[in-house]
Amino acid sequence: MGLGPLRQRYNLSMNGATSSSPALRKLLFGLLALFVALHNDLWWWDDPSFVLGFPIALTYHLGYCLLAACLMALLARFAWPTELEALAEEETTAPLPTHDTTGGAP
Amino acid sequence: MTLLVLAIYLGLVLTVGLLSHRSFRGTGEDYFVATRSIGPFILLMSVFGTHMTAFSLLGASGEAYRSGIGVFGLMASAAAVVAPMMMFFIGTRLWVAGKRFGYLTQVQLFRDRWQSDALGLLLFVVLLAFVVPYLLIGVLGGGFTLTQITGGAVPSWVGGLAISVVVWTYVTFGGLRGTAWVNTFQTLVFMTLGAVTVIWILRQLGGLEQALAQVSESRPDLLVREGNISQTRFITYLLIPMSMGMFPHMFMHWLSAKKVTSFKLPMTLYPLCVAIVWVPSVLLGMAGHISFPGLQGAEASSVLIRLIHLHAPELLAGLLGVGVFAAVMSSLDSQVLAISTMFTQDIVRHYGFGDKMSPAKQVQVGRRFVAGILFITYLISLKSTATIFSLAVWSFTGFSGLFPIVAAALFWRRSTKVGAMASVLTVITLWTYFFANGFGVAGYSAFGTGLPPVLIILVASSLAMVIGSLASTPPPQAVVQRFFGNA
Numbered sequence: 001m002g003l004g005p006l007r008q009r010y011n012l013s014m015n016g017a018t019s020s021s022p023a024l025r026k027l028l029f030g031l032l033a034l035f036v037a038l039h040n041d042l043w044w045w046d047d048p049s050f051v052l053g054f055p056i057a058l059t060y061h062l063g064y065c066l067l068a069a070c071l072m073a074l075l076a077r078f079a080w081p082t083e084l085e086a087l088a089e090e091e092t093t094a095p096l097p098t099h100d101t102t103g104g105a106p
Numbered sequence: 107m108t109l110l111v112l113a114i115y116l117g118l119v120l121t122v123g124l125l126s127h128r129s130f131r132g133t134g135e136d137y138f139v140a141t142r143s144i145g146p147f148i149l150l151m152s153v154f155g156t157h158m159t160a161f162s163l164l165g166a167s168g169e170a171y172r173s174g175i176g177v178f179g180l181m182a183s184a185a186a187v188v189a190p191m192m193m194f195f196i197g198t199r200l201w202v203a204g205k206r207f208g209y210l211t212q213v214q215l216f217r218d219r220w221q222s223d224a225l226g227l228l229l230f231v232v233l234l235a236f237v238v239p240y241l242l243i244g245v246l247g248g249g250f251t252l253t254q255i256t257g258g259a260v261p262s263w264v265g266g267l268a269i270s271v272v273v274w275t276y277v278t279f280g281g282l283r284g285t286a287w288v289n290t291f292q293t294l295v296f297m298t299l300g301a302v303t304v305i306w307i308l309r310q311l312g313g314l315e316q317a318l319a320q321v322s323e324s325r326p327d328l329l330v331r332e333g334n335i336s337q338t339r340f341i342t343y344l345l346i347p348m349s350m351g352m353f354p355h356m357f358m359h360w361l362s363a364k365k366v367t368s369f370k371l372p373m374t375l376y377p378l379c380v381a382i383v384w385v386p387s388v389l390l391g392m393a394g395h396i397s398f399p400g401l402q403g404a405e406a407s408s409v410l411i412r413l414i415h416l417h418a419p420e421l422l423a424g425l426l427g428v429g430v431f432a433a434v435m436s437s438l439d440s441q442v443l444a445i446s447t448m449f450t451q452d453i454v455r456h457y458g459f460g461d462k463m464s465p466a467k468q469v470q471v472g473r474r475f476v477a478g479i480l481f482i483t484y485l486i487s488l489k490s491t492a493t494i495f496s497l498a499v500w501s502f503t504g505f506s507g508l509f510p511i512v513a514a515a516l517f518w519r520r521s522t523k524v525g526a527m528a529s530v531l532t533v534i535t536l537w538t539y540f541f542a543n544g545f546g547v548a549g550y551s552a553f554g555t556g557l558p559p560v561l562i563i564l565v566a567s568s569l570a571m572v573i574g575s576l577a578s579t580p581p582p583q584a585v586v587q588r589f590f591g592n593a
Contacts, residue, residue: 036187040341041179046332048322053314055329058175061183062385068187068377075194076370084366087591088202 025079028071035071039064108255111424115431116272122291123276126284142205144286144362146371152286153359153372154379155293155436157189157350159240161498162383163300163433164247168407170391174328176335177391180343182384186377188347193373196351197360199516201369203589204361211444212357212512213452219515220523221585228530229511230452233354236504237441238483239497244438245270245480245487246407246497248431254411255427266487269431270480273438277446278473282362285439292432297382299429303414304386306426308393310417317393324399328392336549342561349505351512354448355440383433445479446472500541507533507563510571518575519586525575532570536563 041060051059144152159165162182169177200215209215212233217226245266252265276284311317318329327333331340350356363369387410394401394409397416401409414426450472453459463471490497510529514521540559544550552562 032191036344039179039184039187039344040337042337042340045337046330048326048329050318053318055175055318057331058178058385058388061179062381064179064183065186065377065381068183068190069374071187072190072194072374072377076374080367080370081198084198084202088205088366090206 028075028079032071032075035067107420108424108427109260111421112252112255112427112431115428116268119288119292119432119435120272120276123284123288124279126279126281126287142362143283143364144359144368145364146368148286148290149359149363149368150372150375150379151290151293152362152436152440153193153356154376155289155296155433156355156359156440157185157437158293158296158380158383158433159243159247159437159498161243163296163387163430164250164407164410165243165498166384166387167391167394167410170328170388171394171401171406171409173334174325174330174392175388176331176340178384178388179331180335180340181346182380182388183377184344185347185350186380188344189350189380190373190376192348192350192356193360193369193376196512196516197356198366198369200357200512201360201363201366203516210358210361211448211451212352212354213448216511216515216526217452217456219585219589220521220526220581222523222527225523225527225530226452226456228527230448232504232508232530232534233352233448234445234479236501236508237354237445238479238486239501241438241441241480241483242487242490243497243501244273244434244441245483246490247434249487250408251411251427251430251434254408255415255423257415263488266484269435269438270484273435273442274473274477274480277439277443277476282358282443285443286359286362288439289436292436296429296432296436297379299426299432300383300386302422303410303418303426303429304390306422307390307413307417311393311396314389317389317396320396321392325392325395328395336556338556339558342558345506345560345564346499346502347506348509348564349502352505352508354444355437358444358447359440442476442480446476449475496546500545503540503558503560503563504533504537506560507537507567509564510568514571514575519590520575520580521571522575522578522581524578525571525573528570528574529567532567533563536566 041057044056044060047056049056054062166177166181169181173180203209203215207215207218209218213226213230216229217223248269249262249264249266252260252268253262276288308314308317311320322329360369390410390413394406394413398409398412411427411430414423418426450468454463454468454471459471508530511526514526514529536559540550540552540563544552544559550559551557552559555562
């Protein structure tokens with residue numbers, strides 16, 4: 001199976017931009033929730049063995065950091081809240097009621 | 107030689123901070139949030155440098171000395187996943203609100219969001235109270251570092267004083283741009299020198315394998331979590347990095363981003379940066395038992411510096427000490443600027459004291475206020491025997507407890523000022539109670555339940571927010587629409 005149907009399903013474009021399809025967002029948010037739960041590696045709580053030169057729990061959490069970076073890259077690319085970019089450009093409808101930002105500098 | 111290296115470094119930091127003054131555009135927005143012009147890399151470095159304080163070098167190595175490898179999962183990998191989530195879900199939305207409505211401080215946002223002056227004032231006091239222990243970490247860290255690295259030749263009060271004065275000076279002149287530039291410089295310094303430190307010291311101890319073998323022989327308990335950290339504590343400490351969502355200094359850095367997409371790089375690389383800084387700290391903390399067995403209490407916080415002093419030649423010791431100074435100052439500066447911004451904007455200008463003063467005079471008052479806060483913190487540091495780790499955890503606990511406030515402000519239309527006020531008051535009450543009973547008590551749990559205070563405070567403040575909001579009149583439609591639009 002080619003990537004076409006997958007792209008169509010998750011609304012991915014070829015140039016790396018994405019319109020963040022709700023299905024893909026949900027999938028990634030679900031993955032994020034699972035990933036957060038996997039932080040709690042209670043299964044080798046008292047295991048003193050070494051893996052890759054470090055105590056096993058340290059190796060696990062080091063790998064966890066690397067995977068966290070990968071997951072964040074996926075979120076940034078495929079689940080980015082693009083609506084915020086539009087909102088940021090929107091004119092506000094009411095003036096600030098309590099303060100201004102023009103002064104107070106040295 | 108060590109002192110000379112440190113003095114040169116402090117001079118360099120001052121120069122970078124003062125040079126940034128040349129780019130100053132003469133407006134409050136430029137001074138306080140660098141006219142929202144900071145790109146992704148500087149944002150990453152300044153946010154990371156601000157988040158990683160003496161806590162992540164001295165505190166982490168000290169706690170690893172006491173509790174072993176579990177500290178990495180407890181604080182570092184927890185922050186590696188939760189902190190980027192804070193940037194993604196909270197930071198981006200705060201940035202948009204800040205850009206649309208021109209906020210410079212959290213208090214402005216919450217005051218405006220719930221149309222309550224009293225809530226704003228209460229939050230100002232609470233945020234300030236929670237920042238002080240965080241400031242204390244930096245001042246204590248500076249003192250420890252200078253004393254230990256000079257073999258006790260320089261008393262700790264000199265280090266704390268030197269760091270306070272240098273930071274106050276460059277923040278005063280450079281504003282947020284200066285702070286961001288200096289933070290970037292200092293973050294690169296402490297990340298690089300952290301790596302050099304671990305490589306050098308482990309080589310002196312016969313290499314990583316040999317060092318861990320020695321630890322395994324003398325303190326095998328440090329290589330597992332059993333007996334050092336309870337599973338409940340481990341699981342619930344995932345809540346601690348949520349404090350990032352309410353740090354005033356983090357809010358300020360987030361607002362300085364050029365675009366909302368500037369958050370993409372920081373959130374992606376943040377977990378890697380955490381690993382780069384924390385793995386050496388934890389390894390060296392445990393290796394400290396080889397050269398310095400039997401350190402007790404706050405003494406353990408200085409194990410990293412003791413190792414540097416013992417194993418590194420004088421010039422290198424100076425450079426490695428610089429790395430610790432860099433980590434300390436890169437947080438202290440942002441906290442100082444955040445306090446200055448809050449006082450100038452939320453008190454002086456908001457309550458009209460500024461009407462009688464020129465803008466320059468207002469900032470002068472803000473600087474004096476910060477100098478006063480720093481001075482009080484410094485005085486506390488002279489008497490403090492608390493560990494850096496425990497101070498940080500109490501501070502983070504307070505900020506995490508306030509997390510429902512920012513979450514409700516950004517995501518819950520029905521939330522009201524009554525709910526927000528109930529939530530803040532709940533945090534104040536519970537935090538004060540737990541702090542009074544548990545500060546300095548090892549393994550303290552809330553009401554003897556085995557649960558850490560952060561969980562109880564967070565659940566209670568969330569409930570207070572929900573119950574208080576639902577029991578009060580819904581917020582005016584105009585205010586809700588202004589923030590969330592019509593959808």
